[in-house]
Amino acid sequence: MSNIAFFPVREPSEDNRPGKRERTKVANRQAILDAAREVFGELGYEASTVRDIIRRTGLASGTFYNYYKSKEEVFDALADDGARRFRPILRAESERAVDFEGFLRGAIRAYFHFLREEHESWRINRPAGEVFPHARPTPEIQAVFDEVHAALAKVLEHDHAPAVDLDYFAAACIAVAREVGDKMLERRPIDTEGAADFAVRMILGGLPALPRP
Amino acid sequence: MSNIAFFPVREPSEDNRPGKRERTKVANRQAILDAAREVFGELGYEASTVRDIIRRTGLASGTFYNYYKSKEEVFDALADDGARRFRPILRAESERAVDFEGFLRGAIRAYFHFLREEHESWRINRPAGEVFPHARPTPEIQAVFDEVHAALAKVLEHDHAPAVDLDYFAAACIAVAREVGDKMLERRPIDTEGAADFAVRMILGGLPALPRP
DNA sequence: CTGTGATCGTGACGGGCCGTCATCAGGGCC
DNA sequence: GGCCCTGATGACGGCCCGTCACGATCACAG
Numbered sequence: 001m002s003n004i005a006f007f008p009v010r011e012p013s014e015d016n017r018p019g020k021r022e023r024t025k026v027a028n029r030q031a032i033l034d035a036a037r038e039v040f041g042e043l044g045y046e047a048s049t050v051r052d053i054i055r056r057t058g059l060a061s062g063t064f065y066n067y068y069k070s071k072e073e074v075f076d077a078l079a080d081d082g083a084r085r086f087r088p089i090l091r092a093e094s095e096r097a098v099d100f101e102g103f104l105r106g107a108i109r110a111y112f113h114f115l116r117e118e119h120e121s122w123r124i125n126r127p128a129g130e131v132f133p134h135a136r137p138t139p140e141i142q143a144v145f146d147e148v149h150a151a152l153a154k155v156l157e158h159d160h161a162p163a164v165d166l167d168y169f170a171a172a173c174i175a176v177a178r179e180v181g182d183k184m185l186e187r188r189p190i191d192t193e194g195a196a197d198f199a200v201r202m203i204l205g206g207l208p209a210l211p212r213p
Numbered sequence: 214m215s216n217i218a219f220f221p222v223r224e225p226s227e228d229n230r231p232g233k234r235e236r237t238k239v240a241n242r243q244a245i246l247d248a249a250r251e252v253f254g255e256l257g258y259e260a261s262t263v264r265d266i267i268r269r270t271g272l273a274s275g276t277f278y279n280y281y282k283s284k285e286e287v288f289d290a291l292a293d294d295g296a297r298r299f300r301p302i303l304r305a306e307s308e309r310a311v312d313f314e315g316f317l318r319g320a321i322r323a324y325f326h327f328l329r330e331e332h333e334s335w336r337i338n339r340p341a342g343e344v345f346p347h348a349r350p351t352p353e354i355q356a357v358f359d360e361v362h363a364a365l366a367k368v369l370e371h372d373h374a375p376a377v378d379l380d381y382f383a384a385a386c387i388a389v390a391r392e393v394g395d396k397m398l399e400r401r402p403i404d405t406e407g408a409a410d411f412a413v414r415m416i417l418g419g420l421p422a423l424p425r426p
Numbered sequence: 427c428t429g430t431g432a433t434c435g436t437g438a439c440g441g442g443c444c445g446t447c448a449t450c451a452g453g454g455c456c
Numbered sequence: 457g458g459c460c461c462t463g464a465t466g467a468c469g470g471c472c473c474g475t476c477a478c479g480a481t482c483a484c485a486g
Binding site for chain 1: 474
Protein backbone atom coordinates (compact mmCIF):
# COMPACT_ATOMS: atom_id res chain seq x y z
CA MET A 1 0.00 0.00 0.00
CA SER A 2 2.92 2.29 0.50
CA ASN A 3 4.03 4.51 -2.27
CA ILE A 4 7.52 4.81 -0.92
CA ALA A 5 8.94 2.60 -3.57
CA PHE A 6 7.57 4.82 -6.26
CA PHE A 7 8.08 8.18 -4.64
CA PRO A 8 11.16 8.08 -2.44
CA VAL A 9 10.77 10.41 0.53
CA ARG A 10 12.42 13.75 0.01
CA GLU A 11 11.95 17.22 1.23
CA PRO A 12 10.07 18.40 -1.80
CA SER A 13 10.92 22.08 -1.56
CA GLU A 14 14.46 21.53 -0.34
CA ASP A 15 15.64 19.22 -3.04
CA ASN A 16 18.80 21.17 -3.63
CA ARG A 17 19.77 21.73 -0.02
CA PRO A 18 23.38 21.01 0.85
CA GLY A 19 24.51 17.51 1.75
CA LYS A 20 24.61 16.13 5.25
CA ARG A 21 28.29 16.93 5.78
CA GLU A 22 27.67 20.59 5.12
CA ARG A 23 24.57 20.64 7.31
CA THR A 24 26.22 19.13 10.37
CA LYS A 25 29.06 21.54 9.86
CA VAL A 26 26.91 24.63 10.17
CA ALA A 27 24.90 22.95 12.95
CA ASN A 28 28.04 22.23 14.96
CA ARG A 29 29.38 25.70 14.44
CA GLN A 30 26.10 27.14 15.64
CA ALA A 31 25.90 24.73 18.57
CA ILE A 32 29.33 25.81 19.76
CA LEU A 33 28.36 29.46 19.43
CA ASP A 34 25.16 28.93 21.39
CA ALA A 35 26.90 26.92 24.08
CA ALA A 36 29.58 29.58 24.39
CA ARG A 37 27.00 32.32 24.87
CA GLU A 38 25.41 30.33 27.66
CA VAL A 39 28.66 29.41 29.34
CA PHE A 40 30.08 32.92 29.19
CA GLY A 41 26.85 34.19 30.67
CA GLU A 42 26.81 31.67 33.50
CA LEU A 43 30.46 31.28 34.43
CA GLY A 44 31.75 34.61 33.29
CA TYR A 45 34.25 34.96 30.47
CA GLU A 46 37.44 34.47 32.44
CA ALA A 47 36.33 31.36 34.27
CA SER A 48 34.97 29.66 31.16
CA THR A 49 37.09 27.00 29.48
CA VAL A 50 36.97 25.51 26.03
CA ARG A 51 35.88 22.26 27.62
CA ASP A 52 33.00 23.88 29.46
CA ILE A 53 31.74 25.06 26.11
CA ILE A 54 32.23 21.88 24.14
CA ARG A 55 30.84 19.70 26.91
CA ARG A 56 27.50 21.45 26.60
CA THR A 57 27.27 20.53 22.94
CA GLY A 58 27.86 16.82 23.46
CA LEU A 59 30.69 16.98 20.93
CA ALA A 60 34.22 15.80 21.61
CA SER A 61 36.87 18.20 22.79
CA GLY A 62 38.89 17.84 19.62
CA THR A 63 35.93 18.87 17.52
CA PHE A 64 36.00 22.35 19.02
CA TYR A 65 39.32 22.98 17.33
CA ASN A 66 37.92 22.07 13.94
CA TYR A 67 35.84 25.24 14.22
CA TYR A 68 37.66 27.73 16.44
CA LYS A 69 41.21 28.14 17.62
CA SER A 70 40.46 29.22 21.18
CA LYS A 71 37.78 30.58 23.46
CA GLU A 72 38.96 34.07 22.50
CA GLU A 73 38.09 33.30 18.92
CA VAL A 74 34.60 32.12 19.87
CA PHE A 75 34.11 35.31 21.83
CA ASP A 76 35.20 37.33 18.82
CA ALA A 77 32.84 35.31 16.67
CA LEU A 78 29.96 36.16 19.00
CA ALA A 79 30.93 39.82 18.92
CA ASP A 80 31.22 39.64 15.16
CA ASP A 81 27.78 38.14 15.03
CA GLY A 82 26.33 41.00 17.02
CA ALA A 83 28.06 43.56 14.86
CA ARG A 84 26.83 41.80 11.72
CA ARG A 85 23.27 42.03 12.94
CA PHE A 86 23.62 45.65 13.96
CA ARG A 87 25.25 46.88 10.78
CA PRO A 88 22.15 46.89 8.55
CA ILE A 89 20.24 48.72 11.27
CA LEU A 90 22.89 51.39 11.37
CA ARG A 91 23.01 51.57 7.59
CA ALA A 92 19.26 52.05 7.40
CA GLU A 93 19.49 54.96 9.82
CA SER A 94 22.29 56.44 7.80
CA GLU A 95 20.31 56.25 4.55
CA ARG A 96 17.11 57.50 6.06
CA ALA A 97 18.69 60.49 7.71
CA VAL A 98 18.14 63.94 6.29
CA ASP A 99 20.25 65.88 8.73
CA PHE A 100 22.88 65.29 11.39
CA GLU A 101 20.54 65.39 14.34
CA GLY A 102 18.18 62.94 12.74
CA PHE A 103 20.97 60.52 11.96
CA LEU A 104 22.53 60.77 15.38
CA ARG A 105 19.28 60.31 17.22
CA GLY A 106 18.26 57.40 15.05
CA ALA A 107 21.60 55.69 15.31
CA ILE A 108 21.92 56.06 19.05
CA ARG A 109 18.36 55.01 19.77
CA ALA A 110 18.90 51.98 17.56
CA TYR A 111 22.14 51.17 19.33
CA PHE A 112 20.63 51.46 22.77
CA HIS A 113 17.71 49.26 21.88
CA PHE A 114 20.08 46.77 20.39
CA LEU A 115 22.25 46.91 23.48
CA ARG A 116 19.31 46.31 25.74
CA GLU A 117 18.18 43.27 23.80
CA GLU A 118 21.66 41.82 23.66
CA HIS A 119 22.05 42.38 27.36
CA GLU A 120 18.88 40.52 28.12
CA SER A 121 19.56 37.67 25.72
CA TRP A 122 23.01 37.08 27.19
CA ARG A 123 21.50 36.87 30.67
CA ILE A 124 24.73 37.97 32.11
CA ASN A 125 25.39 36.66 35.58
CA ARG A 126 28.63 38.37 36.46
CA PRO A 127 30.49 36.31 39.04
CA ALA A 128 30.98 38.83 41.82
CA GLY A 129 31.86 41.97 39.98
CA GLU A 130 33.82 40.49 37.13
CA VAL A 131 33.94 42.96 34.31
CA PHE A 132 33.01 41.55 30.96
CA PRO A 133 35.74 42.26 28.46
CA HIS A 134 34.99 45.05 26.04
CA ALA A 135 34.68 43.51 22.62
CA ARG A 136 37.92 43.67 20.73
CA PRO A 137 37.89 45.36 17.33
CA THR A 138 37.10 42.29 15.26
CA PRO A 139 36.74 42.80 11.51
CA GLU A 140 32.98 43.17 11.73
CA ILE A 141 33.14 45.55 14.69
CA GLN A 142 35.78 47.56 12.91
CA ALA A 143 33.43 47.70 9.97
CA VAL A 144 30.75 49.18 12.22
CA PHE A 145 33.19 51.79 13.46
CA ASP A 146 34.17 52.59 9.90
CA GLU A 147 30.54 52.87 8.96
CA VAL A 148 29.92 55.31 11.79
CA HIS A 149 32.91 57.26 10.62
CA ALA A 150 31.67 57.34 7.05
CA ALA A 151 28.10 58.16 8.02
CA LEU A 152 29.28 61.05 10.18
CA ALA A 153 31.36 62.35 7.32
CA LYS A 154 28.48 62.07 4.88
CA VAL A 155 25.87 63.65 7.08
CA LEU A 156 28.12 66.43 8.26
CA GLU A 157 29.07 67.33 4.74
CA HIS A 158 25.47 67.26 3.65
CA ASP A 159 24.68 69.66 6.50
CA HIS A 160 27.54 71.93 5.46
CA ALA A 161 28.77 71.63 9.00
CA PRO A 162 32.21 73.04 9.77
CA ALA A 163 35.07 70.62 9.26
CA VAL A 164 36.19 68.79 12.38
CA ASP A 165 38.77 66.21 13.29
CA LEU A 166 36.67 63.25 12.26
CA ASP A 167 38.85 60.64 13.91
CA TYR A 168 38.57 62.27 17.27
CA PHE A 169 34.92 63.09 16.77
CA ALA A 170 33.93 59.56 15.80
CA ALA A 171 35.93 58.17 18.70
CA ALA A 172 34.22 60.58 21.08
CA CYS A 173 30.75 59.75 19.76
CA ILE A 174 31.35 56.03 20.09
CA ALA A 175 32.84 56.54 23.53
CA VAL A 176 29.83 58.49 24.78
CA ALA A 177 27.40 56.00 23.33
CA ARG A 178 29.28 53.05 24.80
CA GLU A 179 29.71 54.44 28.26
CA VAL A 180 26.29 56.02 28.68
CA GLY A 181 24.88 52.80 27.26
CA ASP A 182 26.68 50.75 29.91
CA LYS A 183 25.44 53.02 32.68
CA MET A 184 21.94 52.79 31.24
CA LEU A 185 22.01 49.00 31.58
CA GLU A 186 22.80 49.28 35.27
CA ARG A 187 19.67 51.29 36.08
CA ARG A 188 16.21 49.92 36.79
CA PRO A 189 14.03 50.39 34.91
CA ILE A 190 16.22 50.49 31.82
CA ASP A 191 15.39 53.76 30.10
CA THR A 192 16.75 53.65 26.58
CA GLU A 193 14.95 56.83 25.53
CA GLY A 194 16.32 58.89 28.39
CA ALA A 195 19.83 57.64 27.87
CA ALA A 196 19.63 58.22 24.13
CA ASP A 197 18.36 61.74 24.68
CA PHE A 198 21.29 62.42 26.98
CA ALA A 199 23.92 61.10 24.58
CA VAL A 200 22.41 62.84 21.58
CA ARG A 201 22.26 66.23 23.26
CA MET A 202 25.77 65.87 24.59
CA ILE A 203 27.21 65.18 21.16
CA LEU A 204 24.98 67.64 19.38
CA GLY A 205 25.92 70.42 21.77
CA GLY A 206 29.60 69.57 21.58
CA LEU A 207 29.86 69.55 17.82
CA PRO A 208 29.66 73.30 17.09
CA ALA A 209 32.17 74.03 19.84
CA LEU A 210 34.86 71.79 18.35
CA PRO A 211 38.13 73.27 17.08
CA ARG A 212 38.45 73.52 13.30
CA PRO A 213 41.52 71.71 12.07
CA MET B 214 93.79 49.34 65.89
CA SER B 215 90.27 49.06 64.70
CA ASN B 216 87.58 51.01 66.39
CA ILE B 217 84.82 48.72 65.32
CA ALA B 218 84.56 47.20 68.71
CA PHE B 219 83.94 50.60 70.23
CA PHE B 220 81.83 52.15 67.49
CA PRO B 221 79.82 49.48 65.73
CA VAL B 222 79.09 50.49 62.14
CA ARG B 223 75.60 51.89 61.69
CA GLU B 224 73.85 54.14 59.30
CA PRO B 225 73.94 57.18 61.51
CA SER B 226 70.90 58.98 60.12
CA GLU B 227 68.83 55.85 59.57
CA ASP B 228 69.05 54.36 63.01
CA ASN B 229 65.34 53.67 63.18
CA ARG B 230 64.77 52.31 59.73
CA PRO B 231 62.83 49.06 59.51
CA GLY B 232 64.62 45.73 59.92
CA LYS B 233 65.96 43.64 57.08
CA ARG B 234 62.86 41.46 56.89
CA GLU B 235 60.67 44.45 56.24
CA ARG B 236 63.09 45.91 53.74
CA THR B 237 63.37 42.80 51.60
CA LYS B 238 59.61 42.55 51.69
CA VAL B 239 59.05 45.94 50.12
CA ALA B 240 61.99 45.33 47.78
CA ASN B 241 60.52 42.05 46.57
CA ARG B 242 57.09 43.55 46.11
CA GLN B 243 58.61 46.37 44.08
CA ALA B 244 60.80 43.98 42.09
CA ILE B 245 57.75 41.94 41.10
CA LEU B 246 55.91 45.08 40.08
CA ASP B 247 58.83 46.30 37.98
CA ALA B 248 59.31 42.92 36.35
CA ALA B 249 55.61 42.70 35.59
CA ARG B 250 55.62 46.09 33.90
CA GLU B 251 58.51 44.98 31.71
CA VAL B 252 57.04 41.60 30.88
CA PHE B 253 53.59 42.96 30.08
CA GLY B 254 55.24 45.52 27.84
CA GLU B 255 57.37 42.98 26.02
CA LEU B 256 55.15 39.92 25.72
CA GLY B 257 51.77 41.57 25.94
CA TYR B 258 49.39 41.01 28.79
CA GLU B 259 47.71 37.85 27.55
CA ALA B 260 50.89 35.99 26.69
CA SER B 261 52.61 36.83 29.95
CA THR B 262 52.70 34.19 32.67
CA VAL B 263 53.36 34.43 36.37
CA ARG B 264 56.58 32.55 35.79
CA ASP B 265 57.77 34.99 33.14
CA ILE B 266 57.40 37.71 35.73
CA ILE B 267 58.97 35.95 38.67
CA ARG B 268 61.85 34.58 36.60
CA ARG B 269 62.98 38.10 35.87
CA THR B 270 63.31 38.87 39.56
CA GLY B 271 65.49 35.87 40.37
CA LEU B 272 63.01 34.86 43.06
CA ALA B 273 61.40 31.45 43.28
CA SER B 274 58.00 30.80 41.77
CA GLY B 275 56.38 30.22 45.13
CA THR B 276 57.53 33.61 46.35
CA PHE B 277 55.29 35.33 43.86
CA TYR B 278 52.24 34.02 45.67
CA ASN B 279 53.43 35.50 48.94
CA TYR B 280 52.77 38.89 47.36
CA TYR B 281 50.05 38.53 44.74
CA LYS B 282 47.40 35.97 43.99
CA SER B 283 47.66 36.04 40.19
CA LYS B 284 48.93 38.02 37.25
CA GLU B 285 45.57 39.78 37.19
CA GLU B 286 46.25 41.05 40.68
CA VAL B 287 49.67 42.37 39.68
CA PHE B 288 48.09 44.13 36.76
CA ASP B 289 45.53 45.68 39.06
CA ALA B 290 48.32 46.70 41.42
CA LEU B 291 50.08 48.47 38.56
CA ALA B 292 46.87 50.20 37.60
CA ASP B 293 46.27 51.11 41.22
CA ASP B 294 49.75 52.54 41.37
CA GLY B 295 49.07 54.74 38.38
CA ALA B 296 45.79 55.91 39.81
CA ARG B 297 47.44 56.65 43.16
CA ARG B 298 49.99 58.86 41.47
CA PHE B 299 47.38 60.63 39.38
CA ARG B 300 44.95 61.34 42.19
CA PRO B 301 46.85 64.21 43.85
CA ILE B 302 47.31 65.83 40.46
CA LEU B 303 43.60 65.70 39.86
CA ARG B 304 42.88 66.96 43.35
CA ALA B 305 45.18 69.92 42.87
CA GLU B 306 43.34 70.86 39.69
CA SER B 307 40.05 70.56 41.48
CA GLU B 308 41.14 72.83 44.31
CA ARG B 309 42.77 75.38 42.06
CA ALA B 310 39.79 75.67 39.75
CA VAL B 311 37.63 78.76 39.88
CA ASP B 312 35.10 77.75 37.24
CA PHE B 313 34.00 74.71 35.32
CA GLU B 314 36.00 75.41 32.19
CA GLY B 315 39.15 75.98 34.16
CA PHE B 316 38.73 72.76 36.06
CA LEU B 317 37.92 70.72 33.00
CA ARG B 318 40.81 72.06 30.99
CA GLY B 319 43.24 71.59 33.83
CA ALA B 320 42.08 68.08 34.59
CA ILE B 321 42.10 66.90 31.01
CA ARG B 322 45.47 68.43 30.21
CA ALA B 323 46.86 66.83 33.33
CA TYR B 324 45.36 63.49 32.38
CA PHE B 325 46.71 63.60 28.85
CA HIS B 326 50.19 64.49 30.01
CA PHE B 327 50.01 61.71 32.54
CA LEU B 328 48.78 59.31 29.88
CA ARG B 329 51.61 60.21 27.57
CA GLU B 330 54.23 59.65 30.22
CA GLU B 331 52.75 56.34 31.30
CA HIS B 332 52.56 55.24 27.70
CA GLU B 333 56.22 55.98 27.17
CA SER B 334 57.36 54.42 30.41
CA TRP B 335 55.52 51.19 29.69
CA ARG B 336 57.21 50.96 26.29
CA ILE B 337 54.33 49.01 25.01
CA ASN B 338 55.23 46.57 22.26
CA ARG B 339 51.88 45.16 21.32
CA PRO B 340 52.32 41.68 19.85
CA ALA B 341 50.63 42.04 16.49
CA GLY B 342 47.58 44.05 17.31
CA GLU B 343 46.80 42.68 20.73
CA VAL B 344 44.64 45.13 22.57
CA PHE B 345 45.85 45.97 26.03
CA PRO B 346 43.05 45.39 28.51
CA HIS B 347 41.35 48.50 29.77
CA ALA B 348 42.17 48.82 33.43
CA ARG B 349 39.47 47.32 35.58
CA PRO B 350 37.88 49.52 38.23
CA THR B 351 40.29 48.73 41.04
CA PRO B 352 39.68 50.54 44.34
CA GLU B 353 42.14 53.28 43.53
CA ILE B 354 40.78 53.77 40.01
CA GLN B 355 37.28 53.82 41.37
CA ALA B 356 38.46 56.49 43.77
CA VAL B 357 39.67 58.57 40.84
CA PHE B 358 36.28 58.18 39.16
CA ASP B 359 34.55 59.19 42.36
CA GLU B 360 36.81 62.17 42.66
CA VAL B 361 35.96 63.25 39.14
CA HIS B 362 32.32 62.83 40.00
CA ALA B 363 32.67 64.91 43.16
CA ALA B 364 34.77 67.57 41.49
CA LEU B 365 32.24 67.94 38.69
CA ALA B 366 29.46 68.28 41.23
CA LYS B 367 31.36 70.87 43.22
CA VAL B 368 32.43 73.00 40.29
CA LEU B 369 29.07 72.84 38.58
CA GLU B 370 27.29 73.90 41.72
CA HIS B 371 29.75 76.72 42.26
CA ASP B 372 29.06 77.87 38.72
CA HIS B 373 25.31 77.72 39.31
CA ALA B 374 25.13 75.51 36.27
CA PRO B 375 21.83 73.81 35.57
CA ALA B 376 21.39 70.42 37.24
CA VAL B 377 22.28 67.44 35.06
CA ASP B 378 22.34 63.70 35.40
CA LEU B 379 25.74 63.59 37.04
CA ASP B 380 26.22 59.85 36.64
CA TYR B 381 25.74 60.00 32.91
CA PHE B 382 27.70 63.21 32.64
CA ALA B 383 30.71 61.94 34.55
CA ALA B 384 30.64 58.72 32.57
CA ALA B 385 30.52 60.67 29.33
CA CYS B 386 33.37 62.96 30.34
CA ILE B 387 35.55 60.04 31.33
CA ALA B 388 34.62 58.22 28.15
CA VAL B 389 35.58 61.14 25.93
CA ALA B 390 38.84 61.68 27.78
CA ARG B 391 39.73 58.01 27.61
CA GLU B 392 38.94 57.47 23.99
CA VAL B 393 40.34 60.72 22.61
CA GLY B 394 43.36 60.06 24.80
CA ASP B 395 43.87 56.64 23.23
CA LYS B 396 43.58 58.05 19.73
CA MET B 397 46.02 60.78 20.68
CA LEU B 398 48.63 58.19 21.60
CA GLU B 399 48.37 56.62 18.16
CA ARG B 400 49.33 59.80 16.33
CA ARG B 401 52.82 61.08 15.64
CA PRO B 402 53.80 63.51 16.97
CA ILE B 403 51.75 63.07 20.12
CA ASP B 404 49.84 66.31 20.54
CA THR B 405 48.47 66.45 24.05
CA GLU B 406 47.42 70.09 23.76
CA GLY B 407 45.42 69.55 20.60
CA ALA B 408 43.70 66.48 21.98
CA ALA B 409 42.93 68.21 25.26
CA ASP B 410 41.48 71.19 23.42
CA PHE B 411 39.25 68.86 21.44
CA ALA B 412 37.97 66.97 24.46
CA VAL B 413 37.42 70.10 26.51
CA ARG B 414 35.42 71.85 23.81
CA MET B 415 33.35 68.78 23.15
CA ILE B 416 32.34 68.45 26.78
CA LEU B 417 31.99 72.17 27.34
CA GLY B 418 29.73 72.52 24.35
CA GLY B 419 27.66 69.50 25.30
CA LEU B 420 26.98 70.54 28.86
CA PRO B 421 24.44 73.33 28.29
CA ALA B 422 22.53 71.16 25.82
CA LEU B 423 21.95 68.36 28.30
CA PRO B 424 18.45 67.47 29.46
CA ARG B 425 17.54 68.64 32.96
CA PRO B 426 16.44 65.74 35.11
C1' DC C 427 24.62 -1.12 -5.17
C1' DT C 428 29.28 -1.26 -4.08
C1' DG C 429 33.99 0.25 -3.69
C1' DT C 430 37.06 4.08 -2.75
C1' DG C 431 38.71 8.33 -1.19
C1' DA C 432 37.99 12.27 1.51
C1' DT C 433 36.20 14.45 5.42
C1' DC C 434 35.52 15.19 9.86
C1' DG C 435 34.31 13.46 14.85
C1' DT C 436 36.72 11.31 18.62
C1' DG C 437 39.17 10.96 23.05
C1' DA C 438 43.62 9.70 24.71
C1' DC C 439 47.97 11.95 25.25
C1' DG C 440 52.04 14.96 26.28
C1' DG C 441 53.15 19.44 27.64
C1' DG C 442 52.83 23.77 30.10
C1' DC C 443 51.38 26.67 33.59
C1' DC C 444 49.08 26.90 37.82
C1' DG C 445 48.88 27.22 42.96
C1' DT C 446 50.35 24.64 47.11
C1' DC C 447 53.18 22.92 50.64
C1' DA C 448 56.82 20.69 53.34
C1' DT C 449 61.26 22.20 54.14
C1' DC C 450 64.80 25.13 55.55
C1' DA C 451 67.72 29.36 55.84
C1' DG C 452 68.29 33.27 58.35
C1' DG C 453 66.54 37.55 60.85
C1' DG C 454 64.55 39.15 65.33
C1' DC C 455 64.81 38.97 70.01
C1' DC C 456 66.08 37.59 74.63
C1' DG D 457 74.63 32.26 71.53
C1' DG D 458 70.23 30.02 71.28
C1' DC D 459 65.44 29.83 70.16
C1' DC D 460 61.46 31.03 67.44
C1' DC D 461 59.18 32.39 63.56
C1' DT D 462 58.78 34.62 59.18
C1' DG D 463 59.17 33.99 54.55
C1' DA D 464 61.97 32.03 50.40
C1' DT D 465 62.33 27.77 47.92
C1' DG D 466 61.29 24.49 44.15
C1' DA D 467 59.24 20.00 43.63
C1' DC D 468 54.68 18.27 43.00
C1' DG D 469 49.87 17.11 41.61
C1' DG D 470 46.23 18.98 38.99
C1' DC D 471 43.93 21.29 35.38
C1' DC D 472 43.46 22.78 30.91
C1' DC D 473 45.38 23.09 26.62
C1' DG D 474 46.05 21.78 21.64
C1' DT D 475 47.30 17.72 18.78
C1' DC D 476 46.94 13.53 16.40
C1' DA D 477 46.22 8.80 14.91
C1' DC D 478 42.24 6.32 14.38
C1' DG D 479 37.72 5.16 12.77
C1' DA D 480 33.07 6.20 11.22
C1' DT D 481 30.41 8.22 7.78
C1' DC D 482 29.44 10.70 3.64
C1' DA D 483 30.10 11.79 -1.41
C1' DC D 484 30.62 10.06 -5.64
C1' DA D 485 32.01 7.24 -9.54
C1' DG D 486 31.54 3.06 -11.94
